[in-house]
Amino acid sequence: MIPYCADNFASIERMAISLVDVKRVAHLARLEIDPAEAEQACERLRGIFGLIEAMQAVPTDGVEPMAHAQEMALRLRADQVTEADGRELFQAIAPQVEDGLYLVPKVIE
Amino acid sequence: MATAAAPGLPTLRQMLNATLKELAAQLAARKVSSVELAQYFLKRIETLGSQLNAFISVDPERSLAQARAADALIAAGSAQALTGIPVAHKDIFCARGWLTTCGSRMLSNFVSPYDAHVIERYNQAGAVIVGKTNMDEFAMGSSNETSYYGPVRNPWDTAAVPGGSSGGSAAAVAARLAPVATGTDTGGSIRQPAALCGVSGLKPTYGVVSRYGMIAFASSLDQAGPFARTAEDLALMLNVMAGFDARDSTSLERAPEDYSRALTRPLKGLRVGLPAEFFAEGLAPDVARAVEAAIAEFKKLGCETVEVKLPNMRLSVPVYYVLAPAEASSNLSRFDGVRYGHRASEYTDLADMYRKTRAEGFGAEVKRRILIGTYVLSAGYYDAYYLKAQKLRRLIAQDFVEAFKKCDIIMGPTTPTAAFNLGEKAQDPVQMYLSDIYTIAVNLAGLPGMSIPAGFGAGNRPLGLQVIGNYFCEAQMLNVAHQFQQVTDWHLRTPPGFAQ
Numbered sequence: 102m103i104p105y106c107a108d109n110f111a112s113i114e115r116m117a118i119s120l121v122d123v124k125r126v127a128h129l130a131r132l133e134i135d136p137a138e139a140e141q142a143c144e145r146l147r148g149i150f151g152l153i154e155a156m157q158a159v160p161t162d163g164v165e166p167m168a169h170a171q172e173m174a175l176r177l178r179a180d181q182v183t184e185a186d187g188r189e190l191f192q193a194i195a196p197q198v199e200d201g202l203y204l205v206p207k208v209i210e
Numbered sequence: 211m212a213t214a215a216a217p218g219l220p221t222l223r224q225m226l227n228a229t230l231k232e233l234a235a236q237l238a239a240r241k242v243s244s245v246e247l248a249q250y251f252l253k254r255i256e257t258l259g260s261q262l263n264a265f266i267s268v269d270p271e272r273s274l275a276q277a278r279a280a281d282a283l284i285a286a287g288s289a290q291a292l293t294g295i296p297v298a299h300k301d302i303f304c305a306r307g308w309l310t311t312c313g314s315r316m317l318s319n320f321v322s323p324y325d326a327h328v329i330e331r332y333n334q335a336g337a338v339i340v341g342k343t344n345m346d347e348f349a350m351g352s353s354n355e356t357s358y359y360g361p362v363r364n365p366w367d368t369a370a371v372p373g374g375s376s377g378g379s380a381a382a383v384a385a386r387l388a389p390v391a392t393g394t395d396t397g398g399s400i401r402q403p404a405a406l407c408g409v410s411g412l413k414p415t416y417g418v419v420s421r422y423g424m425i426a427f428a429s430s431l432d433q434a435g436p437f438a439r440t441a442e443d444l445a446l447m448l449n450v451m452a453g454f455d456a457r458d459s460t461s462l463e464r465a466p467e468d469y470s471r472a473l474t475r476p477l478k479g480l481r482v483g484l485p486a487e488f489f490a491e492g493l494a495p496d497v498a499r500a501v502e503a504a505i506a507e508f509k510k511l512g513c514e515t516v517e518v519k520l521p522n523m524r525l526s527v528p529v530y531y532v533l534a535p536a537e538a539s540s541n542l543s544r545f546d547g548v549r550y551g552h553r554a555s556e557y558t559d560l561a562d563m564y565r566k567t568r569a570e571g572f573g574a575e576v577k578r579r580i581l582i583g584t585y586v587l588s589a590g591y592y593d594a595y596y597l598k599a600q601k602l603r604r605l606i607a608q609d610f611v612e613a614f615k616k617c618d619i620i621m622g623p624t625t626p627t628a629a630f631n632l633g634e635k636a637q638d639p640v641q642m643y644l645s646d647i648y649t650i651a652v653n654l655a656g657l658p659g660m661s662i663p664a665g666f667g668a669g670n671r672p673l674g675l676q677v678i679g680n681y682f683c684e685a686q687m688l689n690v691a692h693q694f695q696q697v698t699d700w701h702l703r704t705p706p707g708f709a710q
Contacts, residue, residue, distance in 0.1 A: 118585070122585065123581065125588075126581050126584045126585045126588065127581060129584050129588060130539060130543075130568075130580045130581060130584040131543075131546070131561070131564040131565050131568055132565060132568050132569055132572070132577055132580060132581070133562075133565035133566050133568070133569035134569065134577075142577070142578060142581060145578060145639055146578070146581060146582065146585075148638075148639065148640045149531060149578075149582060149639055149640060149643070151640070152527065152528055152531065152640050152643065152644075153528045153531055153532055153595070154528075155524075155525060155528045156525060156528045156529060156532070156595075156598050156599060156602055157594075157598070159522070159525060159602060159605070161598060161601035161602060161605070164601040164602075164604055164605060165601070165604060166597055166600035166601050166603075166604065167600050167601070167603040167604035167607060168430065168600055169430050169460070169656075170416035170417070170430060170431070170607075170653075170654075170655065170656020171416060171417050171460065171462065171656060173417075173460070173462070175459055176456070176459065178456070187323065187324075190323045191323055191549070191550075193323070194319075194320065194321060194323060194550045195548070195549050195550060196547060196548070196550075196551075196553035197553070203548050203549055205548055205560050205563065206557065206558075206559050206560045206562075206563055207559075207560075208559075208560050
């Protein structure tokens with residue numbers, strides 16, 4: 102169970118999205134964002150969250166969250182290799198490969 | 211190849227508006243070959259298509275190789291319903307050897323090494339890929355203006371948008387650049403462009419068509435479906451597309467169906483549910499009139515109407531703009547410039563490579579949705595947004611369960627207005643999002659929905675009637691649409707300039 106109920110927050114006036122939020126989220130999403138872009142994104146996001154906030158007016162106490170359109174359990178399969186080796190095919194379209202490995206900038210000096 | 215008679219131009223002109231059944235009959239009778247059909251539509255794409263920008267890729271050599279193989283199947287007497295038929299595929303479906311961009315710079319160099327399940331099924335059926343259609347970037351948009359490849363134009367009025375995200379597929383079928391096309395629908399991306407371009411389009415029940423190889427936007431909502439002029443053609447296409455696929459963990463294991471089995475059934479006694487919320491404030495008068503006229507036709511066909519209620523539908527746009535971006539932000543994290551797709555040319559270290567690659571590869575709308583999604587999933591906000599939206603999703607879905615206790619099928623408008631102009635809503639995401647107000651709830655509930663041509667509104671732009679069925683009732687919806695198309699001719703209209 103969820104330790105606390107989200108609906109308790111419904112009455113709290115959430116702070117409008119700030120430029121700091123936008124930069125924090127852009128960092129989390131690994132998106133470089135220049136100051137002008139961040140300003141514009143902030144303004145648009147405020148508009149969109151204005152729309153989204155309509156959700157908070159409706160009580161949902163005791164409602165089971167719906168994660169999926171079909172009530173189904175994920176299938177299990179035998180632990181066997183079913184895919185053919187496609188490494189060469191897949192690496193042929195990679196930006197940079199060497200000796201069958203994907204190359205990225207050095208992480209550890 | 212020995213043909214009975216060389217097909218002249220008149221024969222090919224007849225192919226322009228032929229149904230899939232008629233095309234198959236012509237192919238079987240050797241009145242026309244698959245190669246000739248492919249050449250005919252490729253020529254239309256090249257000449258008439260240039261003004262619409264409906265295609266991202268055409269590859270005549272590949273298409274004609276498939277057509278030659280189809281002609282061999284026909285000659286050997288092993289043709290199926292779609293063998294030799296040209297099909298345009300939305301550029302969201304991975305197709306081996308084809309550039310598969312999803313409308314994004316991020317994948318502008320991605321030649322797919324494998325086939326999506328949907329592509330595999332069409333290929334196995336002997337259909338011919340006539341091209342990959344333009345779309346909103348990563349299917350995020352309702353006007354086709356977010357495509358890296360530029361907007362698609364509406365064949366009925368090139369100042370108007372075709373709708374989105376499957377705008378290229380809808381425009382291609384409307385302009386007869388392909389007899390039929392495929393699309394995907396996460397919040398209305400088949401039904402809305404079908405309505406705005408005056409063609410028929412169907413989003414099946416979630417789980418009926420495999421999502422394997424279909425580039426993911428919001429995995430709990432995405433579903434593939436067909437575009438065609440007629441309901442009968444949609445049924446034949448769904449017969450090819452639907453079915454279990456172990457490679458998609460949400461693909462449903464169900465017995466195969468013939469979706470055309472009920473087309474001719476009379477509609478007498480069918481209870482049509484009309485949700486009051488579909489006819490409330492915000493519905494343009496021209497759309498309201500067209501939908502009312504369509505419902506009057508159904509009454510003449512013996513249907514009864516009942517009022518139903520979908521009280522939580524008004525929350526579907528807010529809920530969708532939490533859930534879909536949340537899922538998108540997760541799905542799109544795979545685009546990092548390491549294994550495929552775009553990689554920035556200059557960067558200082560690995561983190562900088564990710565940031566620059568993604569900043570360059572994604573367009574403004576996609577970035578916006580990644581930011582929204584990351585925000586609603588971030589620490590401290592998850593419960594207030596994501597979990598709240600999931601709870602409301604259940605309330606929205608339950609409304610439909612209640613409604614279907616009183617009726618067999620639900621009808622209403624597909625869109626609040628006819629096609630808007632290019633640029634009209636491009637700078638205002640909220641207005642753009644609200645244009646999907648009637649379609650989104652269906653995806654949240656996982657129900658099947660379709661749009662069929664129902665007339666013309668302001669500026670002589672097409673309008674659609676939305677038909678929503680209960681889970682797995684696609685055959686019944688196609689029956690309803692087919693019967694409507696027996697007594698109306700909206701679906702047979704061709705945009706001026708594309709009729710020849």
